[in-house]
Amino acid sequence: MRLAQRFIIDLSIFGLILLGGCLGYMAIEGWNIPDALYMTVTTLTTVGFGEVHPLSPRGRIFTIFLILFGVGFFLYFLGSITGMVIQGTLKDVYGRRKLDKQISHITGHYIICGFGRIGRTVTQLLKEKPIEVVVIEKNPDCIPLFQEKNLLYVLGEATSEEHLLKAGIARAKGLVSAASSDADNVYITLTARGINPDLFILARAAEESSIKNLIRAGADKVISPYDIGARRMANTIMRPTVIDFIELAVHNRNLDLQMEELVIEKQSRIKNVTLLESNIRKDYNLIIVAIKKKSGEMIFNPSPQTKLQEGDTLVALGARENLILLEKQLGLLDE
Numbered sequence: 184m185r186l187a188q189r190f191i192i193d194l195s196i197f198g199l200i201l202l203g204g205c206l207g208y209m210a211i212e213g214w215n216i217p218d219a220l221y222m223t224v225t226t227l228t229t230v231g232f233g234e235v236h237p238l239s240p241r242g243r244i245f246t247i248f249l250i251l252f253g254v255g256f257f258l259y260f261l262g263s264i265t266g267m268v269i270q271g272t273l274k275d276v277y278g279r280r281k282l283d284k285q286i287s288h289i290t291g292h293y294i295i296c297g298f299g300r301i302g303r304t305v306t307q308l309l310k311e312k313p314i315e316v317v318v319i320e321k322n323p324d325c326i327p328l329f330q331e332k333n334l335l336y337v338l339g340e341a342t343s344e345e346h347l348l349k350a351g352i353a354r355a356k357g358l359v360s361a362a363s364s365d366a367d368n369v370y371i372t373l374t375a376r377g378i379n380p381d382l383f384i385l386a387r388a389a390e391e392s393s394i395k396n397l398i399r400a401g402a403d404k405v406i407s408p409y410d411i412g413a414r415r416m417a418n419t420i421m422r423p424t425v426i427d428f429i430e431l432a433v434h435n436r437n438l439d440l441q442m443e444e445l446v447i448e449k450q451s452r453i454k455n456v457t458l459l460e461s462n463i464r465k466d467y468n469l470i471i472v473a474i475k476k477k478s479g480e481m482i483f484n485p486s487p488q489t490k491l492q493e494g495d496t497l498v499a500l501g502a503r504e505n506l507i508l509l510e511k512q513l514g515l516l517d518e
Contacts, residue, residue, distance in 0.1 A: 189263070197260050200253045201227070207249070212242045226250060227257045283349070286335050289315050290354040295361060296341035296371050298325050301387060301408060302361035306334065317350045342370045347378060357383035360402070365393035369400045376401030441503045442472070443510075447495045451513045459487035467509050469501035 204223030208214050214222070218235045226249055238246065292315035295302050302318070309316050310332075318334055319341040329336045339346040341362060352358065358375050360368040368386050375384055386402040388394045389409070397405045419426050431440065447454055453461040463469050474482045477494030491497075499506060 193260050193263050197256065200249075200256060204249050204253060207245050208242065211245055212236065212239060223249070223253075227253045229254055282335060286317055286337070286349070286351050289317070289335070289351060291315065291356045292317055292351065292354070294319060294347070294350045294352060294355050294358045294375075296359065296368075297362040298322070299361065299363055302359070305359050305361060310334075317355075319346050319350055342367055342374065344374050344378065347371075347375060352378050352382065355379065355382060357385065360384065360386040360397075362387070363389075365389050365396075369393065369396050372397055372400040372402045440501070441506055442498065442500045443506045444475075445497045445499055445506075445510060445513055447491055447493055447497070448513060449493055451493070453491050453513070454493050456491055457487060458485055458489045458491060461491055463497075463499070463509065467501065467505040469499045469505055469509060471497055472500050473498040 201220075201223055204226065205216065205219040208219035208222055209216070212219075214236065222235050224230075226246060293309055295306050295309075295316055295318045298306070298318050298320040302320075306316050306318060316334065318329065318336040320329075320336060320338065321340050323338060326336075326338070328334075337346050337350045339349075341347070341360070352375060358371075360371045360375070362368050362371060365388055368388070372384055372386050375382055384402045385404045385406065386397045386400075388397055388405050388407045391407065391410070394405045394407065415426065429442075453463070458471060458474075463471060471485060472483070474485045474489060474491070475496040475498070476482065477492065482489060499509065
């Protein structure tokens with residue numbers, strides 16, 4: 184039974200005992216309501232200030248039963264309330280400590296600042312990858328959702344350096360500043376860059392004028408949802424097939440065809456070989472759409488003789504299970 188339900192039931196029983204005591208004194212002794220209520224309350228609480236009026240033998244017998252049953256339940260009721268308070272407090276304290284301990288042990292995660300519509304969607308997509316995420320959100324109403332989704336979170340303002348440190352920003356791989364205010368996003372970006380100079384920072388900009396300020400503050404990438412939305416709407420009209428393909432390949436998790444980016448790490452077996460020699464097409468039936476070199480140069484539709492080097496990022500297209508196999512071979516996923 185839930186604590187709230189048990190409390191309501193106990194409170195109802197106590198109310199009935201209180202009412203029964205009042206009615207009993209009124210019927211047996213003929214007292215008025217204030218006197219009967221006063222006598223009942225002093226009896227149940229064991230205060231014992233004295234009788235309001237001298238009791239008759241029947242009234243004393245009634246008082247004995249009221250003490251035996253009423254006082255016992257009243258003490259149980261007080262104990263129940265105390266237990267619920269202690270249990271709730273300990274649960275909150277233990278839960279928060281357990282959460283803080285989990286956050287202190289993760290590394291290479293992403294911090295999501297703000298859990299509005301954009302922050303919520305980014306969190307969901309990263310968790311599907313899966314990528315470790317810690318959310319910083321000031322609204323306590325989001326806590327049940329965090330618990331339901333099993334999300335690590337820090338309750339408070341994302342503009343606070345203390346909360347960023349609590350979210351493990353020193354060990355994080357990246358941060359997404361998705362607050363509703365551009366001013367907050369600038370401050371978050373500035374603070375985050377000061378704490379961790381190597382952090383990848385992706386910031387949201389509602390106004391076009393804020394993009395430059397966010398870049399100056401230290402953001403690596405700035406996204407304007409309204410601008411992207413407008414471009415996508417226009418491209419849907421001008422290039423509907425292209426948009427449909429991108430939507431299916433990137434966003435549709437129910438489709439077997441997926442597009443993914445894969446980084447060639449130091450331990451990769453396809454390092455320092457050509458695209459043809461890597462046998463990616465032969466062994467995994469994947470198409471390499473593009474290669475982003477470590478220098479930042481982007482090679483679209485690379486030739487078979489293109490050399491693959493450490494730090495290169497492959498944009499691959501193919502079946503999901505084949506992409507997973509290649510990721511394991513590259514050491515990007517555990518076997």
